[in-house]
Amino acid sequence: MTRQFQPGQRAWLPSVLLLLVASLLTLTAQSAAARSLPDFTGLVEENSAAVVNISTVSEPDPRRQQSPFSDRELEQMPDFFQRFFGGPQSPYGGPSQPRRSMGSGFIVSEDGYVLTNNHVVEGADEIMVRLNDRRELQAEVIGTDPRSDMAVLKIEDEEPLPVVKIGESSGLKPGQWVFAIGSPFGFDYTVTSGIISAIGRSLPSENYVPFIQTDVAINPGNSGGPLFNMDGEVIGINSQIYTRSGGFMGVSFAIPIDDAMNVFRQIRDEGSVARGWLGVLIQEVNRDLAESFGLSRPRGALIAEVMPDSPAQQAGLEAGDIVLSYEGESIERSSDLPPMVGRTPVGDDAELTILRQGERQTIDVEIGRLPEEEGADDSRGEPSGSAGGPLGMQVEPLPDQLASRLDIPGGVLVTGVGRGPAFQAGIRRNDVITELNRQLVTNLETFRDVVKDLPDDRAVSVRIIREGRATYLVMRP
Known part of the structure; x- marks a missing residue:
């Protein structure tokens, strides 16, 4: 007897089949997406050996008075008295114990040169470098460059020292994957990853470094550590973060490795860093200024002042000139110009395209040496009657x-x-x-x-x- 199909008896079959197909498609898509994400495991294994943890010890300032109260007595006082008698800005209670801090770095040569940030070792009386094989070596400061926040250290050991591969930062583009190895909060050899968010960033405190901006998680202790590309090459030195909380908020900055290696070679070979100097004060060209100067859009660096006896004055640059290009490279923002000038060897000629009185002109300038201090062309001493x-x-x-x-x-x-x-x-x-x-x-x-x-x-x-x-x-x- 033939079994009759009753309406609704197997109506669920098409729905189940559709659900199974959808699940398979979802799993396939997730698997494909997972395969497309970068795998950092091999790169981390290859490069961790040349990344180092840097710990410093700074002795307390003997000129500061000791607090007349014990720590237990201070804890029982109101906040105001705790800050006055024991805080870091207090005339009392300067740190009675040596101050310790931590950072990161990396080895760039087999003879033991280590790169890190200047602020990691600034004021340190003792610097120890620890490798991931647990070797601990005392480091010597070869030289520092506060303008770029860089320091060059030297370590020595009988056993061979691992070395990172140095890449190039000139061809970086936003969106590229990068990763960092460092010691945030003292957690050694922490790996974080992300992408390049922007290049050529200018920060208010640094005029001569076109920073790489990333969304790689960087926190206290990462400073001085390497930023790697997907070829396992160092393309930057993690240096600063933008934060309102004191911790990582998605915006971090690294010194481009091209600039860092230039500083390293000068410190190693010459003992100091010489930067190019034009001798002008510049400002941003906004929309109103661009219109008044006859530019179709805001661009360039407006010269607000030419310093006396500077290379710019000797070349004939004038206040009101707008620098449109430097050595053939376009100046989109005024912040583009200082790093370009700073990288130019002292004594070399540089070609500037400027806009003057609505007309473009080309001027050759012999680049001078940046004075030791900002505005060093001014009087070194404080002027009489000075204030503020x-x-x-x-x-x-x-x-x-x-x-x-x-x-x-x-x-x-x-x-x-x-x-x-x-x-x-x-x-x-x-x-x-x-x-x-x-x-x-x-x-x-x-x-x-x-x-x-x-x-x-x-x-x-x-x-x-x-x-x-x-x-x-x-x-x-």
């Missing part, structure tokens, strides 16, 4: 002749700017300050009074006159 040291600048009374020419009732003349809030805000030598924190500045005395009362927890406005033009800047004391 905490802001990182020196000012003098405004000459009557200049006040009359600018048609202003008063102000102070900026005669020098070093590293600090003023430099980061964009204040430069020869600026005239007429207002600070929305208060009028008419002379040196009022400037001093306003500076003493500046808040330290928020930004303040600064009104300056530069080349006869008033503008507001923002400064964080």
